[in-house]
Amino acid sequence: MSMTLSPIPQSLAEARALDAADPLSDARSHFSLPEGVIYLDGHSLGPVTHAALARLDRGARSDWGENLVRSWNNAGWIDLPARMGARIARLIGVAEDEVLVCDSVSVNLFKLAASALEVTPRRLLMAESGEFPTDQYIVEGLAEAVRAESARIEPAALEAALQQGGVLIKSVVNYRTGALADIGALEAVAREGGARIVWDLSHAAGVLDLRLGERGAVLASGCGYKYLNGGPGAPAFVYVSRSLANQLCTPIRGWFGHVDAFAFQEEYTPLSGVGRFAAGTPPILSCLALDGALDVFDGVDPGLLGAKARALGGLFLDRAARLGLAIGSPRDPMRRGGHVAILHQEGYAIIQALIARGIIGDFRAPDAMRFGFSPLFLRYEDVWCAFDALQEVLDRESFRDPRFALRAKVT
Numbered sequence: 588m589s590m591t592l593s594p595i596p597q598s599l600a601e602a603r604a605l606d607a608a609d610p611l612s613d614a615r616s617h618f619s620l621p622e623g624v625i626y627l628d629g630h631s632l633g634p635v636t637h638a639a640l641a642r643l644d645r646g647a648r649s650d651w652g653e654n655l656v657r658s659w660n661n662a663g664w665i666d667l668p669a670r671m672g673a674r675i676a677r678l679i680g681v682a683e684d685e686v687l688v689c690d691s692v693s694v695n696l697f698k699l700a701a702s703a704l705e706v707t708p709r710r711l712l713m714a715e716s717g718e719f720p721t722d723q724y725i726v727e728g729l730a731e732a733v734r735a736e737s738a739r740i741e742p743a744a745l746e747a748a749l750q751q752g753g754v755l756i757k758s759v760v761n762y763r764t765g766a767l768a769d770i771g772a773l774e775a776v777a778r779e780g781g782a783r784i785v786w787d788l789s790h791a792a793g794v795l796d797l798r799l800g801e802r803g804a805v806l807a808s809g810c811g812y813k814y815l816n817g818g819p820g821a822p823a824f825v826y827v828s829r830s831l832a833n834q835l836c837t838p839i840r841g842w843f844g845h846v847d848a849f850a851f852q853e854e855y856t857p858l859s860g861v862g863r864f865a866a867g868t869p870p871i872l873s874c875l876a877l878d879g880a881l882d883v884f885d886g887v888d889p890g891l892l893g894a895k896a897r898a899l900g901g902l903f904l905d906r907a908a909r910l911g912l913a914i915g916s917p918r919d920p921m922r923r924g925g926h927v928a929i930l931h932q933e934g935y936a937i938i939q940a941l942i943a944r945g946i947i948g949d950f951r952a953p954d955a956m957r958f959g960f961s962p963l964f965l966r967y968e969d970v971w972c973a974f975d976a977l978q979e980v981l982d983r984e985s986f987r988d989p990r991f992a993l994r995a996k997v998t
């Protein structure tokens with residue numbers, strides 16, 4: 588489905604008019620947002636929803652506090668990772684039984700790449716240069732562990748590399764630039780060469796209409812704590828196509844992936860399907876927060892999410908371009924995800940100066956200021972006002988205050 592993007596507003600009044608016509612405008616009321624804050628960091632840590640807070644509270648006080656171990660059955664904890672997987676499946680465009688919530692993205696990439704390596708003709712693990720560090724580290728560490736080759740591929744050489752076979756770990760949306768990969772085109776090349784792609788959906792799930800199944804993707808993992816708003820350290824999810832799942836063996840064989848965990852058999856027999864990628868006991872409280880957070884997506888067309896995120900990003904980039912700022916993201920909205928990067932040598936201090944005014948974005952060394960446009964709670968008006976603040980911080984050079992130069996551990 589192709590979505591038409593809203594025209595780029597040229598004034599605060601035009602921005603407000605777009606808010607008045609926004610089909611997603613009701614979703615904002617489901618979030619608990621602090622007063623005086625414009626939150627442009629949902630690509631790093633999504634904000635909390637009322638439903639997530641309620642689900643956590645009930646889960647902790649009643650299910651855990653009162654019902655104790657009985658809640659594995661009575662509160663349905665045991666099936667929660669698969670039930671949440673089914674909810675996420677709709678958002679990423681695959682079948683309900685092809686997704687499971689488990690572990691972190693880093694661990695899931697390891698499991699998926701290791702198992703995919705066994706069904707490709709060439710023992711080669713690849714990541715692009717400029718890829719998120721964890722993806723590169725997993726490729727190199729896994730290659731050492733299983734004695735396979737590893738390669739860091741320049742983006743321009745990606746298609747040629749896929750024609751040689753092997754396993755590529757690749758982000759759908761680049762964490763720094765927001766550039767969007769062409770899933771269908773890369774999968775077609777990979778199929779020709781017998782290669783497998785493990786997609787990292789961290790900056791894509793919950794903000795774009797991914798339609799992974801239709802585009803031929805078979806393996807993926809994504810974050811629960813970014814656009815899915817599951818809370819700090821929320822568990823991630825894995826997607827494995829039914830067509831492939833039973834041919835794959837996870838290298839982390841845990842009892843939760845066994846066909847009958849509570850039979851306590853000494854021989855390992857994996858579950859059929861994506862369930863075999865479960866390792867150990869799921870973090871139930873974190874799962875409850877994520878499950879509550881997913882309520883806000885109920886009935887939401889993923890196409891609307893992508894169209895609004897891109898329109899909000901387009902507004903910000905349009906004003907940045909008119910101010911002559913260095914843009915580190917694709918200008919074509921259909922080639923970007925939900926966040927944009929503006930490049931500036933003093934980017935860290937500028938972000939701190941904005942945060943001091945309640946405009947929260949983040950910084951990625953050496954020079955990228957990232958601004959994320961979560962479509963469920965941000966208004967066009969917010970983005971217009973956030974850019975006004977950026978312009979003022981730059982005009983007045985208020986970022987030169989020495990307190991904004993102090994680097995914190997998390998940037």
Ligand SMILES: Cc1ncc(COP(=O)(O)O)c(C=O)c1O
Nearest residue numbers: 691692693719721758762787789
């Ligand atoms: C593209 C990408 N992949 C992976 C991760 C890390 O995921 P996890 O912390 O769940 O291992 C991040 C975190 O920001 C990310 O941006």
